[in-house]
Amino acid sequence: MAGLRLFFGRWIVTIVPYVWLLVFFLAPFLIVLKISFSATAIAMPPYVPVFDQLAGFWEKAKELSFDNYLWLTQDALYIKAYLSSLKIAVISTLITLLLGYPMALAMARAPDRLRPILLMAVILPFWTSFLIRVYAWIGILKPEGLLNQALMATGLITEPLQIINTDWAVYIGIVYSYLPFMVLPLYATLEKMDYRLIEAATDLGATPLKAFWQITIPLSLPGILAGSLLVFIPAVGEFVIPDLLGGSDTLMIGRTLWVEFFYNRDWPVASAVAIILLLLLVVPIVIFQKMQERSA
Amino acid sequence: MAKTLGPVRRSFQPWNDPSEPAFIELRNVTKRFGEFTAVDNQSLTVYEREFFALLGPSGCGKTTLLRMMAGFEEPSEGEILLEGQPLTGVPPHRRPVNMMFQSYALFPHMNVADNIAFGLKQEGMGKADIAQRVAEMLRLVKLEEFSARKPSQLSGGQQQRVALARALAKRPKVLLLDEPLGALDKKLREETQFELADLQQDLGLTFVIVTHDQEEAMTMADRIAVMDHGRIIQVATPAEIYEAPATRYIADFVGDVNIFEGTAEPLAGGGLRIATSAGFAVEVAAAPNGAAAPARGDTVWFAIRPEKMVISHDRPAGAKEGTAPNLIEGEVWDIGYLGDVSIYNVRLASGDVVRATRLNADREVERPITWEDRVWISWRADAGIVLAG
Numbered sequence: 001m002a003g004l005r006l007f008f009g010r011w012i013v014t015i016v017p018y019v020w021l022l023v024f025f026l027a028p029f030l031i032v033l034k035i036s037f038s039a040t041a042i043a044m045p046p047y048v049p050v051f052d053q054l055a056g057f058w059e060k061a062k063e064l065s066f067d068n069y070l071w072l073t074q075d076a077l078y079i080k081a082y083l084s085s086l087k088i089a090v091i092s093t094l095i096t097l098l099l100g101y102p103m104a105l106a107m108a109r110a111p112d113r114l115r116p117i118l119l120m121a122v123i124l125p126f127w128t129s130f131l132i133r134v135y136a137w138i139g140i141l142k143p144e145g146l147l148n149q150a151l152m153a154t155g156l157i158t159e160p161l162q163i164i165n166t167d168w169a170v171y172i173g174i175v176y177s178y179l180p181f182m183v184l185p186l187y188a189t190l191e192k193m194d195y196r197l198i199e200a201a202t203d204l205g206a207t208p209l210k211a212f213w214q215i216t217i218p219l220s221l222p223g224i225l226a227g228s229l230l231v232f233i234p235a236v237g238e239f240v241i242p243d244l245l246g247g248s249d250t251l252m253i254g255r256t257l258w259v260e261f262f263y264n265r266d267w268p269v270a271s272a273v274a275i276i277l278l279l280l281l282v283v284p285i286v287i288f289q290k291m292q293e294r295s296a
Numbered sequence: 297m298a299k300t301l302g303p304v305r306r307s308f309q310p311w312n313d314p315s316e317p318a319f320i321e322l323r324n325v326t327k328r329f330g331e332f333t334a335v336d337n338q339s340l341t342v343y344e345r346e347f348f349a350l351l352g353p354s355g356c357g358k359t360t361l362l363r364m365m366a367g368f369e370e371p372s373e374g375e376i377l378l379e380g381q382p383l384t385g386v387p388p389h390r391r392p393v394n395m396m397f398q399s400y401a402l403f404p405h406m407n408v409a410d411n412i413a414f415g416l417k418q419e420g421m422g423k424a425d426i427a428q429r430v431a432e433m434l435r436l437v438k439l440e441e442f443s444a445r446k447p448s449q450l451s452g453g454q455q456q457r458v459a460l461a462r463a464l465a466k467r468p469k470v471l472l473l474d475e476p477l478g479a480l481d482k483k484l485r486e487e488t489q490f491e492l493a494d495l496q497q498d499l500g501l502t503f504v505i506v507t508h509d510q511e512e513a514m515t516m517a518d519r520i521a522v523m524d525h526g527r528i529i530q531v532a533t534p535a536e537i538y539e540a541p542a543t544r545y546i547a548d549f550v551g552d553v554n555i556f557e558g559t560a561e562p563l564a565g566g567g568l569r570i571a572t573s574a575g576f577a578v579e580v581a582a583a584p585n586g587a588a589a590p591a592r593g594d595t596v597w598f599a600i601r602p603e604k605m606v607i608s609h610d611r612p613a614g615a616k617e618g619t620a621p622n623l624i625e626g627e628v629w630d631i632g633y634l635g636d637v638s639i640y641n642v643r644l645a646s647g648d649v650v651r652a653t654r655l656n657a658d659r660e661v662e663r664p665i666t667w668e669d670r671v672w673i674s675w676r677a678d679a680g681i682v683l684a685g
Contacts, residue, residue, distance in 0.1 A: 199368055200401035202388045204415030204466065214414075218405045 029278075036271035037064035047267050068272035077256070078273065082280065084251040088167070088242075089235035092174040096182040096231045097224065099175065104186035104223070105216075108193070119187070122180050134173055134244050141169050141245070165247035173241035178234065182227035189223030190216070222292070229288050233281050253277055310343035311519060317380070319344040319502055320365065320470060325374035327360050334360040336526040337374070342470075347496050347503045349517035351510060353549070357526040358506045362472050365504065366395045378469065389418070394468035398475040400459035402447035408458050409434070409443040415466040433461040436495070453484050460492075464499070471496075473505040477512060489515040510550045514538065522546050538601075544683050547599040554605075554650050556598045560590040560682075568682060569621065570598050574648040579621040581677045590684060600680030605652040605673050607640055609663060612674045622677060626650065628669045642671055 038047040049060035072078045107118045125133060140146045143160040151157045163169050193216070201211035217224075239254030246252070253273065260270035310316040320342040327335040335357040342348045350358040363369045364376060367388035376383045383391060394415070402411050412433050416426045434440045437457035447455055456476065463471055476492070477485045493516040496503045507513050513520045514534040521531045522545075530542040541547040544555055558570035558578065568590070570578040578598045590596050606612070612623065624644060632639035637653045644650060652673050654665075665671060 194399070194401065196397055196399055196401040197403060199388070200395070200397055200403075201414070203366055203368075203393075203395045204462070205389050205418035206414070207389055210418065215403060 032271045032274055034064075035267050036068055036275050037066070038268045038271075039063070039065070039067065040266050040268055045267070046265050068268045069276075071269060072272055072276065077251075078253075081251045081253045081256040082276070085236050085238075085253040086280070088170060088174070088252060089232050089238075092171055092178070092235050093182075093228050093232045095171065095175050096179050097228060100179055100182035100186055100227060101224075103179075104183050104190050107183070107187050108190035109195075115191075122183050122187075125180065130177065131240060134177065134241055137169070137173055137176065137245060138164060141172065164245060165250075167246065167250055169245035169247075170242050170250055170252075173245045174231075174235050174238060177241065178231040181230040181234075185226035185230065186220060186223040189220045193219055225288055225291060229284060232284065236281060237277055308345070308518065310346065311341075316343055318342070318377070319346070319379060320504070321377040321380075322361070323374050323377070325361070325364065325371045325376060327357070327364060327369060328372045333526050335364070335371075338526070338528050339374075340521060340528060340531065342502065342504060344502055345500050347493065347516055347518045348505070349513035349520045350504065350506045350523060351508070351513040351520050351550075352523035353508055356523040358508075358523050359474060361523075362395070362474055362504065362506045365470070366393055366472050367391045392469040393472060394463040394466055394470075395472040395474065396459050396463040396476050398478055400447075400455050400479075402455060402458055402462070404447055407444050407446055408439060408450070411447065411458055412462045412465050414462065419466065429465060433465050436464070437461045452479055452481075453488070456480060456488070460495075464501075468501070470502045470504060473503060475507055476505065477509075478507075485512070486515075492516055514550075522549065524549075540681060541599070541683070543685055544597055544599065547681070547683065552602050552651060552653075554600050554602065555683075556648075558596060558598055560594045560596045561592055562589065567677070568596075570596060570682065572598060573646075574624075574644055574650075575646040576624045576644070577621040578680065579677055580680065580682055590682075594684075597683040598680055599683055600675060602639065602651045602653040603637070603655075604679040605650070605675050607642070607652040607654055607665065607671055607673050609665065609669065609671060611672050622679075623672065623674045624650065625670065625672055628665060628667055628671055631665075631667065638665075640665060640671070642673060 034051075035047055038049065040046060041048045049063045051057065051060060103122075107115060107122075110118055138145075141164040142148075143162065143164070145164070147163070148157075148160040152160065163172070197215050197219070198208075198211050201215045202208060206214060237254045237257075238252060239258055242250045242252040242255055243258070246255075257270055257273050257277070260266050260273060264270075318341040320340075322338060322340040324337050324339055325335055326333065326337050338357075338361070340361075350361055352358045360369060364371055365383075367383065367386060367390075370384070378391075378393070403414065406414070409430050412430045413426050416429055421429070430443070431440075434443055437460055439454060439457055439461070442450060442454060442458075447458065450458065456479070460476070463473075473492075477488050480488060489512055492503075496516075505513070505516065514537075517534060519531060519533055520537050521528045522537060523529065524545055530537060530546055532540070532542075537546060537550050541550065547553045547555065556570075556572040556574050556578070558572035561569040561571065563569055563579070567579055567581050570580070572578060580598070611625075624642075626642040626644045628640055629643040629649060630639075630641035632641075635656070637655055640652050640654065642650045642652060650673060
């Protein structure tokens with residue numbers, strides 16, 4: 001009896017996350033996937049066919065088509081949006097890496113009693129809503145904003161810089177928002193690293209810079225990869241930052257998706273856009289997992 | 297020194313040769329970490345081709361001394377010279393000194409060959425030369441078949457040899473070894489001690505080793521510096537350290553010892569009589585090692601090693617009647633049978649316990665000494681040593 005209870009106990013513990021994933025991830029995904037093969041209609045819901053009953057399942061299934069995906073290749077807008085999103089995400093990831101690595105290294109090398117304070121400082125922005133923090137950047141970046149006032153006060157510029165509503169603002173917003181996601185995994189790997197390895201390298205004749213390239217960087221590769229993915233993946237699909245800070249010509253797939261869904265009410269095309277975006281993101285995740293397996 | 301204590305490499309005693317130049321020289325070196333003084337105004341000379349050991353308990357400053365030689369720490373005061381050239385301000389990567397780390401500090405992302413080649417690559421050595429030197433090093437430490445393995449795929453003993461090969465690959469002027477055998481099990485450690493000592497002789501390099509294990513230091517080193525609380529207390533050969541320790545601390549730290557406190561009474565013939573607090577008298581031929589002869593009534597300590605005492609059931613023949621010096625009677629309190637030797641803890645009438653050892657030269661003994669036996673312990677007048685502090 002006790003054994004049976006134990007069996008069910010374990011079974012429930014394992015099944016709960018799977019049920020969660022099934023209900024909140026797989027089911028919505030399948031719905032979106034199905035819609036992406038449907039056709040637009042002026043109806044409620046705004047697409048056909050609707051599988052509201054099992055009768056006539058096969059007849060309705062025959063109406064499904066790849067038309068929406070073909071449409072994505074025919075209109076240059078979508079490809080441009082995907083490429084532009086990838087470009088913005090790649091550049092943002094590189095900038096966060098360049099900013100985040102020295103930060104993480106300094107934190108890992110800081111005296112023991114300072115480390116929790118520095119860690120807290122990195123996590124602190126999460127206590128304020130993401131949306132509010134992005135809005136705050138409008139106040140900083142706008143022509144009469146804090147940044148321009150400060151630059152003009154120092155005499156570096158005479159005319160306010162147009163930063164808000166440009167790609168620059170999008171980069172600033174993404175780098176600012178996602179920097180902690182880069183710093184934290186980097187800090188975790190660098191903090192674990194044995195400092196004696198660096199001492200051994202310098203003892204064997206490596207200059208501090210060479211020791212950094214040959215020892216620190218290769219050994220922190222898992223952190224670099226994890227941090228880069230944590231920044232890259234949400235950056236590709238980012239909607240709020242380009243919408244609030246970017247200009248009308250800032251092309252990102254997250255915004256295109258929003259416009260298709262809520263402005264054009266073209267659910268099937270929007271679903272196709274979402275599915276392709278998902279595939280674009282799955283590829284780096286799979287590569288990452290393969291690399292993790294190999295290093296383990 | 298008139299008499300030689302223990303074995304010495306006859307041809308190699310540069311410390312006794314005033315014309316021999318210093319190879320590594322520490323001049324009044326002090327190292328402070330905040331309030332804590334790790335090394336306190338110490339001077340030391342190490343000679344070329346010497347195997348030198350820094351021995352002491354953890355926190356005595358021996359590792360700090362080694363790290364200053366490597367360049368990981370700079371002295372707060374004083375200077376370190378190598379072949380007469382001051383090393384002050386020279387960063388570790390420019391010092392002709394290599395270190396073998398206690399944790400080995402092998403690069404986990406490189407295989408054995410790349411680990412060994414690391415230092416040579418920094419020098420800008422040619423590929424062919426590197427390959428040749430790496431092969432030579434692998435042969436030296438008998439790891440030829442393991443060159444493509446990662447450190448995590450090696451046993452502790454193999455990792456230790458990779459660390460040694462990596463530190464030797466650049467043919468440093470001095471090899472610094474920080475507890476090199478600390479992570480090995482006892483059997484392997486004993487084997488490796490002799491290998492390391494042979495290697496040092498064959499290569500003709502200067503080794504400075506840090507260890508807390510007196511056996512390790514005694515087996516390998518030409519000379520030992522015993523340290524405590526940031527100070528070097530005695531620098532001498534292993535035999536001198538053991539047979540003529542400078543202080544009670546060293547006598548107690550290196551090997552097993554009986555120490556008795558007593559009152560000195562100089563004898564007419566130049567010897568010394570000590571009335572110990574344990575109730576027996578000691579007569580020795582010579583005064584304390586290096587110190588001035590104690591005056592009548594001074595407090596001194598008599599130290600004697602357990603193996604220098606003779607334990608028997610019978611009162612030794614020739615001993616004077618009554619309470620003779622260098623002779624004590626007691627009861628066997630505890631026995632430790634170690635195979636090659638037996639340890640006897642003998643309790644005296646005063647309650648003090650004396651430890652004596654006996655070599656088990658015979659397989660069978662007619663009347664073995666056993667628990668609660670009345671026994672006599674005696675020693676020769678030159679068997680022990682008088683210490684003033």
